[in-house]
Amino acid sequence: MPEGIIALLPVLLLVLAAEFVNGWTDSPNAIATVVSTRVLSPAQAVTMAAVLNILGAIATGTAVATTIGKGFVVPEIISPSVVATAMLTIIIWSTVAWRFGIPTSESHELVAALTGAAFAVGGTSVLLVEGWQKVLIGIGFSTFLGFSLSILLMTILYWTLRRVSLRRVRDSFGKLQILSAAFMAFSHGSNDGQKFMGVFALALVLGGVMPEFHVPLWIILVCGVVMGLGTAVGGWRIIRTMGFKLTKLEPVNGFAAETSAGLAILLASRFGIPLSTTHCINTSIMGVGATKRLSAVRWGVAKDMVLTWIFTFPVCAFLGWALESVLQTIL
Numbered sequence: 001m002p003e004g005i006i007a008l009l010p011v012l013l014l015v016l017a018a019e020f021v022n023g024w025t026d027s028p029n030a031i032a033t034v035v036s037t038r039v040l041s042p043a044q045a046v047t048m049a050a051v052l053n054i055l056g057a058i059a060t061g062t063a064v065a066t067t068i069g070k071g072f073v074v075p076e077i078i079s080p081s082v083v084a085t086a087m088l089t090i091i092i093w094s095t096v097a098w099r100f101g102i103p104t105s106e107s108h109e110l111v112a113a114l115t116g117a118a119f120a121v122g123g124t125s126v127l128l129v130e131g132w133q134k135v136l137i138g139i140g141f142s143t144f145l146g147f148s149l150s151i152l153l154m155t156i157l158y159w160t161l162r163r164v165s166l167r168r169v170r171d172s173f174g175k176l177q178i179l180s181a182a183f184m185a186f187s188h189g190s191n192d193g194q195k196f197m198g199v200f201a202l203a204l205v206l207g208g209v210m211p212e213f214h215v216p217l218w219i220i221l222v223c224g225v226v227m228g229l230g231t232a233v234g235g236w237r238i239i240r241t242m243g244f245k246l247t248k249l250e251p252v253n254g255f256a257a258e259t260s261a262g263l264a265i266l267l268a269s270r271f272g273i274p275l276s277t278t279h280c281i282n283t284s285i286m287g288v289g290a291t292k293r294l295s296a297v298r299w300g301v302a303k304d305m306v307l308t309w310i311f312t313f314p315v316c317a318f319l320g321w322a323l324e325s326v327l328q329t330i331l
Contacts, residue, residue: 008207011080014087015203016226019196021094022106023230028238029103029261029281030188031231033254034181035239039174042236049185050228056189057197057220072111072131073118082117083203085323089113089316101237101245102308105276109316110195111135116320120328134273142264142279149260150287157252158291173251180258187265188277189224197223246282247289247297257284279309 030053031045040048090109097104111132118126161169197215200223204210249257261284265277282305289297 008080008203008209011084011087011203011207012200014084014091015196015200016223018087018090018094018106018199019223019226020230020233021091021098022196023227023232024234025094025098025104025238026106026278028231028235029277030185030258031181031235032239032281033249033257033285034177036249037174037177037251037254039177039251039254040181042239045181046228046232046235048182049188049231050224052182052185053189053227054221054224056186057194057224058217072128072135073115073126074122074128077118077122077126078114078202078206079121080203080206081327082114082121082324083199083206085117085327086110086113086320087199088323089116089319092319093312093316097308098234098237100304101240102304103238103278103282104308105278105312107138107195107276107278108135108309108312110199112313112316113320116317116322117324119317120321120324138268138273138276139279142268142276143283145264145267146261146280147283147287149264150257150284151291153260154253154256154288154291157256161252169252170250173255177251177255177258180255180262183262184258184265184281187262196227245298245301246285247292249285249288253285253288256288257281260284260287276309 031040031049034040035042035045090106090113093109094104094106115127194215197219200219201210201213201215205213247253258281261277261281264280264284282302286297286302
């Protein structure tokens with residue numbers, strides 16, 4: 001093993017640990033609806049998600065990974081210790097949220113934690129406005145586009161299928177939902193799956209193991225497998241919240257939510273916009289529930305999710321800053 005990788009091993013292990021936690025809290029977004037409608041078993045859904053997350057990351061380029069790797073703060077200020085404290089921040093916040101079954105946005109955790117840790121080293125001047133503009137655009141994509149697309153698609157489906165028997169609709173969309181869940185998993189890999197791959201590659205560059213930033217295939221495969229393992233081990237808490245507690249879903253609802261969220265995610269990935277797949281699929285589920293009637297959505301559960309999303313930025317930025325400040329003092 002090259003000497004540079006040995007020195008970086010603690011940082012790389014923290015990146016993989018954060019990716020594993022991402023498999024607990026974020027990756028289940030891609031399969032929650034297909035499990036809750038009982039179209040696929042949990043084991044089948046996890047296997048499909050793991051494979052298609054990797055394929056999504058391979059097939060759609062690395063624009064999002066590049067944005068994460070060098071788009072938010074001045075690259076020169078980022079050190080292995082900044083990466084390590086950011087990963088530790090993500091592990092802490094995501095684990096707390098997972099304990100209560102609340103899906104979190106690793107995208108926003110990652111951006112906020114990296115920024116907070118970088119602030120501890122170089123102050124507010126390290127911020128890159130262009131990268132944060134993409135984050136703000138991503139919030140719009142994941143929240144409003146997912147919600148509105150799902151309402152539009154679900155309305156079209158209700159009108160189109162108004163004369164079709166409920167049993168036939170269930171049978172037909174039970175099969176179609178396998179395709180929409182696969183599409184969602186592929187889209188998740190194209191955007192969210194790239195984020196920790198970008199951080200892993202960045203750590204190798206910082207440690208002098210790679211001469212320039214790029215994301216080789218072996219990094220994609222390693223991170224994809226670790227994320228899939230995380231989903232298999234601990235994803236059920238999030239699947240239960242999204243698939244069962246937020247609203248009651250039929251296969252046609254799951255199809256509409258997954259298709260709407262997948263389209264929004266792929267569009268964002270095309271422009272290198274890191275968005276929250278958590279926000280995207282959750283607001284899509286809310287949208288399909290609201291097309292039945294507003295009371296079909298359990299807004300108390302939705303409120304807990306939204307509050308967690310709101311607190312993610314300041315909490316993770318503070319944790320990143322505090323952990324890096326302590327580490328700088330020790331060193």
